[in-house]
Amino acid sequence: MRPVDDYFYNQKEPYQSIMLYVRSVILNTLPEVEERFSYKLPFYNCHKKPMIYLNVLKxxxxxxxxxxxxxxxxxxxxxxxxxxxxxxxxxxxxKTLEDLDHDNFVALLHEASNVLGKSKKAWFI
Structure with missing residues (x-):
């Protein structure tokens, strides 16, 4: 199993279900996105730059x-x-899957990809 898969399957509920759902929305919305495991977190790179990562902060x-x-x-x-x-x-x-407005999140993903595609750097500040 890949490290990114291990990360998801080692999460406690409800975090595991939320992360797996968000992951599926990201991968289905942006077919060009690349899923990676960096800094012990799942990252989603677009245009060869980091765009999103998933985490549960302590x-x-x-x-x-x-x-x-x-x-x-x-x-x-x-x-x-x-x-x-x-x-x-x-x-x-x-906090729950119900907190995610699917259509707004999909629009956010598309806009984030567009912004990142126009940016010269992934981190600019």
């Missing part, structure tokens, strides 16, 4: 769907939050 009770260039998307998509005062990363925080 001391929290939600799945953090983190967009690397989220700062460029937060005005258009207010569901993106700045947790822990991160400079560039913004995230969607999911």
């Amino acid at each position: 001391g929290t009770n939600y799945v953090d769907v983190a967009f690397v260039q989220g700062i460029l998307l937060e005005k258009q998509f207010p569901i993106l939050k700045n947790d822990n005062n991160r400079k560039q990363v913004r995230s969607v925080q999911l």
Whole structure:
């Protein structure tokens, strides 16, 4: 089994179900995305740059769907939050599957891919 698969299957519920669902939405929405395991986390690269990673931060009770260039998307998509005062990363925080607005998330994925495709760097701040 691949390390990224191990990561998902070693998560406790409800995090495992949420992450597996988000993973399937990402992979089905953006066929060009590449799933990788970096920094002990599942990363989704688009245009050869990191776009999203999934995590459960210590001391929290939600799945953090983190967009690397989220700062460029937060005005258009207010569901993106700045947790822990991160400079560039913004995230969607999911406590349950019902917290995810599928259509809005798909639109967010498409826009994130477009923004990343136009960007010269993955991390710019």
